[in-house]
Amino acid sequence: MSEINWGLTEEQIEVRDMLDEFGRERILPVRAELDEKGIFPADLLNELAQMDMMGLYIDEAYGGMHMGHLGFSVAVETLSKYCIGVSVSFAANALGADPIIIGGSEEQKKKYLAPLATGEKWAAFGLTEPNAGSDAGGIATTAVKKGDKYILNGTKQWITNGGEADTYTILAVTNKAKGARGVSCFIVEKGTPGFEFGKKEDKLGIRASATRELIFQDCEVPAENLIGREGMGFLLAMKTFDISRPGIAAQGVGLAQGALDMAVDYARVRHQFGKPIIANQGLQWMLADMAMKVETARAITYAACNTIDAGTKDVSKISAMCKCYAGDVAMSVTTDAVQVLGGYGFMKEYPAEKMMRDAKILQIYEGTNQIQRDVIGAALIKEYASKAK
Amino acid sequence: MNIVVCIKQVPDSDKVTIDRETNRLNRAGVPSIINPFDENALEMALQLKDKHGGKVTVVSMGPPQAEEALRTALSLGADEAILVSDRKFGGADTWATSYTLTLALKKIKEPIDLILFGKQAIDGDTAQVGPGVAHFYGVPMITYAKECEVTENGFRVKQVTDRGYNLWEIEKPAALTVVKEANELRMPNLRKKLAAKKAEIPCWGFDDLNPDEEKIGLSGSPTKVNKVFAPPIKLNKEILSGEPADMVKELIFKLREKKVL
Numbered sequence: 001m002s003e004i005n006w007g008l009t010e011e012q013i014e015v016r017d018m019l020d021e022f023g024r025e026r027i028l029p030v031r032a033e034l035d036e037k038g039i040f041p042a043d044l045l046n047e048l049a050q051m052d053m054m055g056l057y058i059d060e061a062y063g064g065m066h067m068g069h070l071g072f073s074v075a076v077e078t079l080s081k082y083c084i085g086v087s088v089s090f091a092a093n094a095l096g097a098d099p100i101i102i103g104g105s106e107e108q109k110k111k112y113l114a115p116l117a118t119g120e121k122w123a124a125f126g127l128t129e130p131n132a133g134s135d136a137g138g139i140a141t142t143a144v145k146k147g148d149k150y151i152l153n154g155t156k157q158w159i160t161n162g163g164e165a166d167t168y169t170i171l172a173v174t175n176k177a178k179g180a181r182g183v184s185c186f187i188v189e190k191g192t193p194g195f196e197f198g199k200k201e202d203k204l205g206i207r208a209s210a211t212r213e214l215i216f217q218d219c220e221v222p223a224e225n226l227i228g229r230e231g232m233g234f235l236l237a238m239k240t241f242d243i244s245r246p247g248i249a250a251q252g253v254g255l256a257q258g259a260l261d262m263a264v265d266y267a268r269v270r271h272q273f274g275k276p277i278i279a280n281q282g283l284q285w286m287l288a289d290m291a292m293k294v295e296t297a298r299a300i301t302y303a304a305c306n307t308i309d310a311g312t313k314d315v316s317k318i319s320a321m322c323k324c325y326a327g328d329v330a331m332s333v334t335t336d337a338v339q340v341l342g343g344y345g346f347m348k349e350y351p352a353e354k355m356m357r358d359a360k361i362l363q364i365y366e367g368t369n370q371i372q373r374d375v376i377g378a379a380l381i382k383e384y385a386s387k388a389k
Numbered sequence: 390m391n392i393v394v395c396i397k398q399v400p401d402s403d404k405v406t407i408d409r410e411t412n413r414l415n416r417a418g419v420p421s422i423i424n425p426f427d428e429n430a431l432e433m434a435l436q437l438k439d440k441h442g443g444k445v446t447v448v449s450m451g452p453p454q455a456e457e458a459l460r461t462a463l464s465l466g467a468d469e470a471i472l473v474s475d476r477k478f479g480g481a482d483t484w485a486t487s488y489t490l491t492l493a494l495k496k497i498k499e500p501i502d503l504i505l506f507g508k509q510a511i512d513g514d515t516a517q518v519g520p521g522v523a524h525f526y527g528v529p530m531i532t533y534a535k536e537c538e539v540t541e542n543g544f545r546v547k548q549v550t551d552r553g554y555n556l557w558e559i560e561k562p563a564a565l566t567v568v569k570e571a572n573e574l575r576m577p578n579l580r581k582k583l584a585a586k587k588a589e590i591p592c593w594g595f596d597d598l599n600p601d602e603e604k605i606g607l608s609g610s611p612t613k614v615n616k617v618f619a620p621p622i623k624l625n626k627e628i629l630s631g632e633p634a635d636m637v638k639e640l641i642f643k644l645r646e647k648k649v650l
Contacts, residue, residue: 014582022576052579065579 004295006302016078023082031083034208035354038200040164041086041208048090053152057094058101062109063117069243070305073250080254082280084358085208087254091247092160092209095366096123098240099169099185103228112167112187124165126156126214128238134371136171136237137180141216143172148223150174150186152216155198160365162195162212166190167364170214171237174230183233187225194219205358243308245366246324247261247367249301252326252362256294259330259337259355263287266341277340286340290333297326298371317379324372327362334359390539392434392445393497394467394505395490395522396427398451398458399512399561407619414617423458424506430567432574434505435466441539444468446497450478450490456590464582465575471497475594480607483513487521489605493597494526503544504564508533516566523564531557534565 008016026044034041048054057072058064065071072094078088097116100108115121132138141154152172156162168188175182188195198213227236264287267278275282304322308315334356338345345352363369400419408415423431434445447462449455450473459470475491481489495500504526506519516532523530535554536547543560549568595605603609627643629636644650 010586011583015579018577018579018582025576047576050578051576052581 002295006298008070008074011067014076015053015067015071016074017057019053019075019078020081020180022048022051023079024158027082027086028264029078030109030207031086032351032354034083034085036207036348038202041089042164042339044086045089045119045122050155054090054093054119055117058097058113058117062113064113065117068305069246070302070309070318073246073301073305076247077250077254077257077301080251081258083208083253084255084362085206087251088160088209089164091251092125092243092246093123093165095125095240095244096161096165096167096169098244099125099189099227099236102239102243103185103232103236105278107224108187108227116167122161122164123165123167123169124159126159126162126168126170128156128158130155130157134368137183137234139171139173139183141170141172142176142278143174143184143186143221145174145223149220150223150226152186152188152194152219152221154216156214158201158211161210163200163213164210168195168214170216170229172216174233178231180234181231183237184230185227185233185236186221187227188216188219189222190217192221194358196306204220204360205354206361233311236306238316239369241366242319245319245372246301246304246308247298248362248366249304249322249326252323252330252359253294253298253301255355255362256290256297256326256330256333257357258292259334259352260287260290261291262352262355263337263340266344283340286336290336293329297322297329301326314379317383320367320372320375324369324376327359327369330362331356331357390437390441390502390553391449391499392437392443392503392505393446393494393501394427394431394434394462395518396431396449396458396462396507397424397445397510397512397518398422398449398455399424399510402511407617409619421454421457422510423461424507424510426509426511426567426569428507428574429491429563429569429571430505430507431462431465431467432572433534433567434503436572436574437503437537437539438466443502444499446471448473448490448493450474450481450486450493453592456592459590460585460588461577463585463588464577466491466578466581470588470590472590472592473594473598474592477595477602477606480610482610482612483515483521483609485605485609487518487525488609489598489600490518491522491525492600493593494522496558496593496598500562502561502563503537504528504562506564506566508566508568511606519564519566526564528562528564528566529559530566531559532566533568535571537565553563 050063056075057063057069060066076087076091079090093116097113100112116123127136129139141153143150167387170186170188171183173182174184196215198215201211203211267283268276270277301322304318307318338352338356341352344350398421400416401422406415428600438445445467446469447459448471449459453474456472459472463470471563478489509516520530531548533549534546535549538545545561546557546558546559548555629639635647
């Protein structure tokens with residue numbers, strides 16, 4: 001940990017220290033195996049539940065720890081120092097729960113958030129489809145109302161925690177004619193007839209996490225599982241991303257920190273030409289650039305969290321900025337870490353190459369970094385147009 | 390079921406060195422931890438509580454800073470903590486410590502079903518306080534316990550031996566010392582840890598326990614330490630080389646020569 005004072009509360013520091021110990025004791029010894037074999041870290045999530053860490057982002061009223069977005073992001077960041085395959089499985093619970101937190105009724109919050117807070121159940125968010133990625137408005141899964149039920153049909157793709165989660169928030173079209181305003185969000189529970197899981201994906205990185213298809217075939221969902229009103233789904237998804245993106249940024253910060261730690265440790269002990277390689281100015285400058293990137297990524301991520309926690313209405317821009325920036329930082333710092341370790345960095349026996357493989361997803365999921373720049377650009381246009389008035 | 394776990398705060402022995410001039414332990418700046426075997430005793434207590442319900446109380450005798458160890462125990466899941474501390478208790482050997490701790494256990498209101506200790510402390514390594522307390526308190530003791538199951542009237546305990554294990558049935562109340570292989574330690578819990586930071590930990594001193602003054606502290610300790618020293622390191626090593634089969638033959642020959650085999 002660096003000397004920088006981030007103004008964290010005593011509770012947030014406690015979360016960080018406890019999860020740092022958890023990372024050293026529990027994640028480090030198994031991360032290579034989880035990665036190689038693609039094992040979902042169910043045992044680790046269960047232990048995090050026993051530690052009261054699954055409900056950090058949930059209000060006390062529903063059994064959570066009410067640590068805010070900053071507390072949650074500090075947790076995600078700390079786990080990410082050790083493995084982002086584990087930390088995304090942890091964080092995807094919040095992503096799945098966010099639509100309920102943002103738009104759910106009191107009954108829905110009581111029913112669905114409480115078991116997520118204890119870690120008794122896990123959550124997942126289902127938006128992406130084979131033909132609807134960046135263009136989230138193009139989803140084809142339909143929900144047709146029939147009496148007091150909605151009938152869901154369609155396939156979701158690349159759903160994090162798919163198959164492992166119990167509670168799914170699913171986007172489906174209820175009125176095709178209205179386009180993005182005809183999309184609605186539903187809570188679907190695992191085990192509902194007509195809700196099956198497709199193939200589990202084999203991935204470049206975050207191989208410990210589960211990424212799977214969700215298949216709906218005449219799946220009957222009670223009408224009371226609709227979140228908010230019909231047509232609110234797209235807006236809910238966008239608001240969800242506004243508050244979930246700092247979590248992805250936190251993954252980038254933690255991953256980059258882990259890579260920097262490893263690179264500096266290695267550079268201090270690796271001797272070439274009769275001296276440790278860290279004695280070379282060229283290498284020091286490389287490490288200095290890496291360290292600056294890590295700290296600036298952390299700064300913008302914490303700034304985004306504080307902005308959300310302060311109750312700011314429109315957080316799209318800062319949220320997209322931190323996600324985009326920290327994702328790019330993670331890719332660059334992990335790539336440099338491999339370079340610092342040289343041949344050892346390239347070998348599977350050392351964790352550097354895994355970090356580099358893992359980093360790539362951060363520039364892709366929860367909106368590619370190109371989409372983030374779109375969001376930032378759109379926000380700038382709006383901001384300056386209103387100033388001009 | 391009421392379980393009391395006696396824990397000791399010890400210096401993290403990995404980080405302690407001996408001053409070769411004075412033969413004293415360099416303890417300055419060395420972090421303190423819960424004696425590792427006591428952590429296994431606490432984990433055994435917590436697992437019994439998870440399964441059968443009840444209450445786990447941790448007791449530690451030591452200087453005021455031993456409170457830290459008790460707070461750690463609370464964050465792991467102990468329900469209550471008691472610090473036994475008084476300047477007059479200082480310098481106690483295992484006999485005086487056992488006597489003093491027993492007075493504290495007798496002061497606990499609820500009847501105790503099980504008293505647990507680590508098999509020994511990593512600083513003194515005597516393994517005497519557990520049996521000492523069992524003696525003064527007047528309960529049967531099984532040392533080196535690896536497993537403990539609850540039976541109708543007491544406990545069924547697996548005791549580790551050099552060649553395997555003994556299986557004992559013991560009536561409650563009873564006392565055990567616990568080995569490392571007994572369990573895997575759990576991680577602390579966030580809610581409990583935050584509560585532990587603010588918990589009021591009662592401190593029982595001389596006036597609370599009302600001991601026989603001749604049986605406590607340095608003056609009440611029959612053990613006299615003659616000398617503390619680091620044993621000289623004599624390395625008389627020999628490294629064999631060659632084909633494994635030949636090396637084994639040579640090794641056996643050498644061990645026979647030294648009458649080890």
